[in-house]
Amino acid sequence: xxxxxxxxxxxxxxxxxxxxxxxxxxxxxxxxxxxxxxxxxxxxxxxxxxxxxxxxxxxxxxxxxxxxxxxxxxxxxxxxxxxxxxxxxxxxxxxxxxxxxxxxxxxxxxxxxxxxxxxxxxxxxxxxxxxxxxxxxxxxxxxxxxxxxxxxxxxxxxxxxxxxxxxxxxxxxxxxxxxxxxxxxxxxxxxxxxxxxxxxxxxxxxxxxxxxxxxxxxxxxxxxxxxxxxxxxxxxxxx
Ligand SMILES: Nc1ncnc2c1ncn2[C@@H]1O[C@H](COP(=O)(O)OP(=O)(O)OP(=O)(O)O)[C@@H](O)[C@H]1O
Ligand SMILES: [Mg+2]
Numbered sequence: 001x002x003x004x005x006x007x008x009x010x011x012x013x014x015x016x017x018x019x020x021x022x023x024x025x026x027x028x029x030x031x032x033x034x035x036x037x038x039x040x041x042x043x044x045x046x047x048x049x050x051x052x053x054x055x056x057x058x059x060x061x062x063x064x065x066x067x068x069x070x071x072x073x074x075x076x077x078x079x080x081x082x083x084x085x086x087x088x089x090x091x092x093x094x095x096x097x098x099x100x101x102x103x104x105x106x107x108x109x110x111x112x113x114x115x116x117x118x119x120x121x122x123x124x125x126x127x128x129x130x131x132x133x134x135x136x137x138x139x140x141x142x143x144x145x146x147x148x149x150x151x152x153x154x155x156x157x158x159x160x161x162x163x164x165x166x167x168x169x170x171x172x173x174x175x176x177x178x179x180x181x182x183x184x185x186x187x188x189x190x191x192x193x194x195x196x197x198x199x200x201x202x203x204x205x206x207x208x209x210x211x212x213x214x215x216x217x218x219x220x221x222x223x224x225x226x227x228x229x230x231x232x233x234x235x236x237x238x239x
Contacts, residue, residue: 080156101153
């Protein structure tokens with residue numbers, strides 16, 4: 001579904017990702033791990049066509065070369081991106097925030113179950129309770145769930161989640177993860193989730209990639225990472 005081929009990513013003259021290759025198959029749940037500054041968010045930005053950074057190499061989505069296309073075109077092709085800094089509209093109601101996600105919906109293949117407002121409310125009843133409140137009245141965890149739900153309103157076939165549980169209390173982080181798992185169970189959405197590292201997440205993943213200083217140093221099943229203590233220590237920042 002998504003293929004990143006020999007991607008080099010630059011900010012100005014500085015190269016931050018080196019010859020990255022990723023091959024994501026339909027339906028997969030992939031974890032992209034790596035310590036601070038290893039190039040995870042830049043990789044997402046490159047996939048979404050955002051500039052900066054600048055990309056050399058090739059990115060294909062559903063067999064189509066999307067390298068260099070504008071971000072809104074890429075989004076309309078079916079890639080949903082939840083950035084690190086949860087962009088909600090603080091002065092709009094929660095209901096309106098969700099509707100804005102729906103507007104972006106365009107190409108929706110038939111025979112796909114569509115994610116609508118009622119699903120947003122079902123997966124996260126708090127959104128329903130708070131539907132007439134302003135975005136700014138939500139806690140960090142609630143904003144994260146709103147962002148994910150809003151992105152799902154565009155019915156992406158590939159969902160990119162950048163550190164969705166970062167900065168959240170453990171129980172809220174668990175709610176967010178459960179929401180992601182629920183959505184995956186009910187809608188056919190291929191998912192890449194970026195985290196610095198999460199051992200807890202491993203059991204849900206089909207595959208994980210690890211980046212270090214802009215290079216992919218691991219791409220295999222979670223069980224292989226699970227048994228690699230040296231790599232885990234490195235990811236946890238101890239080694
Ligand atoms: N707008 C920018 N201009 C210049 N350099 C940048 C910019 N954004 C990121 N970088 C650099 O690119 C490298 C990779 O950053 P990136 O944000 O992709 O890492 P990351 O893996 O997402 O890290 P984190 O876990 O902290 O979110 C870092 O060295 C960072 O300083
Ligand atoms: Mg990042």
